[in-house]
Amino acid sequence: MTSTCLQPWFAYILPRYTSPTGIRNIHNIINYLPVTNPVRHSVIRVNKDTKPNAKMMKLLKTANIFRLVLAGLLIMGLIYLCYISTSLRYAKEDQRLYLKGEREHQNNFQWKMPQGREREHQDNFQLKMPQGGERVHQNNFQLKMPQGLSYDQPRVLGPDGKGIPLSPWLAPIVWEGTFDPILIDSIYKQQNLTIATTVFALGKLIYLCYISTSLRYPKEDQKICLKGEREHQDNFQLQISQGLSYNQPRVLGPDGKGIPLSPWLAPIVWEGTFDPTLIDSIYKQQNLTIVTTVFALGKYTRFLKDFLESAEQNYFVGFHVHYYIFTDEPEQVPAVELGEGHHLTVIKVPSSNRWQDISLSRMKRLEKLLESPFVNEADYVFSLDVDSKFYGRWGVETLGRLVGVIHAWFYGSSREQFTYERRPESQAFIPYSEGDYYYGGAVIGGLVKDVYQLAKTCREQLEIDASKSIEAVWQEESHLNKYFLYNKPSKLLSPEYLWDDSKSKPEELKVIRFSQVLKNYAEIRPNP
Missing domain, CATH: 1.10.287 (Helix Hairpins)
Structure with a gap:
């Protein structure tokens, strides 16, 4: 031995x-x-x-x-x-x-970072990116916060003993009743998803990994992944098929308070659903740039001063913002003092004799802007109506992959009362039996590629209608509602983010952040 x-x-x-x-x-x-x-x-x-x-x-x-x-x-x-x-x-x-920058975008254009900070007119257009180093792409966005940050402890149960459905950083907390199984299953069924589940057993001596039988890694899938053509989870589309029957979601609960989650678990942002200190600290680390488009043609230039001055007090304060003002009268753009990290570019566009044409051309101009190299610095895009004014904070709580705002005049109405386009011959047609919310066309937002896809699709549908001499009842807003019905927004803004000064403030609204101002349409519009 x-x-x-x-x-x-x-x-x-x-x-x-x-x-x-x-x-x-x-x-x-x-x-x-x-x-x-x-x-x-x-x-x-x-x-x-x-x-x-x-x-x-x-x-x-x-x-x-x-x-x-x-x-x-x-x-x-x-x-x-x-x-x-x-x-x-x-x-x-x-x-x-x-x-190497080989990640595919839906519009297949290259994202090259411009240089500089100057304010330019279109005849002298040289856009340069604000300083701040390399940006983290939204696909790699991490909800990280600095150590030592002081904020109130989040609660799981509310004063009434019921589960709170949103965290202070606007992550859904899933409880029974917070989602519609029929609707959410329909959305995810179309994605052909694979779920891998790991199980640890026998004191960790045996590692059992169960993978569903649909999980395969053929060589062609690996090639697609390496080419960057395989869809990432961040590009997940909340799409449903037409004709799906489900209950209409509500904006207000039985107690009259705003409901903070849609049936597909998209946050609905109300005052009190987020912690400004916490959520700002998370997004501050990302060095984000928000491009904001504003259309001010004809007599609508008179609203620019109030819009910009109120925005500088409330709109993404402390973050990089680049305003793009589309106007036929560049000389009417007021000289407003912009805050640190905020920039403005004026783009001259042709005049129009019909306000409907101004409205209809919005999607086309937004699409062209987003497929150009001018906005390469952008992480997010918002398109806002100029005849509006900020009254309160509008910050990073509004950021999401695709963002819509619930219309102030219809948030308590049934889907049958929504002013959707009801003519079947129009591309914007929505039957009376379908509909979630009525979205206001004055606010469109989201990631660049998602807003680009929205604008492109609406522009194509508008052109099909025009070829048939059809004009939807509310122009681009009608087509926007059709798009949002079958391509669900990942975040919804409550009527706090698009009120109307002609309406009194209701009890369920704790604050009004952004509102359309009073005006005489007959006096400012070029036609009735």
Whole structure:
């Protein structure tokens, strides 16, 4: 009997597991494993001349079990090492492709970062990006906060003992009754999703990974992933098929308070649903830029001063903002002092004799702007009506992949009362049996690529209607509501973010943040 140690076996196996003779080496080692006596801590080597006895047979039986267990562990270890190696290789390849800027955008244009900060007119257009270093792309957005930040502890239960459906950073907290199973299942069914589930058992000695039978990694899928053409979860579309029947969502609960979640678990932002200190600290670290488009043609230029001055007091204060003013009278754009990180560019556009044409052309101009290199610095886009004024905070709580605002005049109405386009021959047609909310056309927002897709789709539908001499009842707002019905917004803004000065403030609204001002349409519009 001679003493030995396990270390030489692993020193021999691990460096050679990928060699051509690796499997044979493992087989040989397992066959000639020494049998360890657990009492004497010595090794008995068995050869063909050894005569078996009871003690030897017991040791041989123990050795066989030990060999089988060790063989299984070795094989599992090798498989795990191969898996980790492959995953790291593909991760590095994905990172390399991302850094090269090869990620596909829906509009297939390249995002090259302009330089500079000057305010320019279109005849002298040189847009330059505000300083601030490299931006983190929204696809890699992390809800991180600095250490040591002081804020109120979030609650799970409200004063009435019911579960609170939103965290202070506007993440949904899922409770029974916060979602519509029919609607949400319909949305996710179309995505052909795969869910991997891991299970740990037997004191972590066995790692069981269950993956559904639909989970496959064929070579063509790997190629698609490497090319950057595979859809990322951040590009997930909340789409439903036409004709789906489900209950109309409500804006106000039985107690008259605003409901903070849609049936597809999109946050509805009200005062009190978020912690400004916490949510600002999260987004501050991302060095975001918000492009904001404003259309001021004809006599609508008179609203620019109040709009811009009130925006500078309330709109994304402390964040990078770039206003794009579309106007036929650049000389009427007022000289408003802009805050740090805020910039303004004036773009001259042709005049129009019909206010309907001004409204209809909005989507086309927004689409063209977003597919141009002028807004390469943007992370998010908002398009706002100029005949409005800010009265309170409008901050990062409004940011999302696709953002719509609930109309002030219809948030308590049934879907049958919504002023959707009801003519089937129009591309904006919505039947009386369908509809979630009525969205105001004065606010459109979201990620650049998502707003671009919205604007492009609405522009195409508007052109189809125009070719048939059809004009939707509320022009681009009608087409916007059709788009939002079948492409759900990922975040909804309550009527606090689009009120009307002609309406008195109701009890359910704690604050009015943005409101359309009183005006004489007959006097400011070029036609009735």
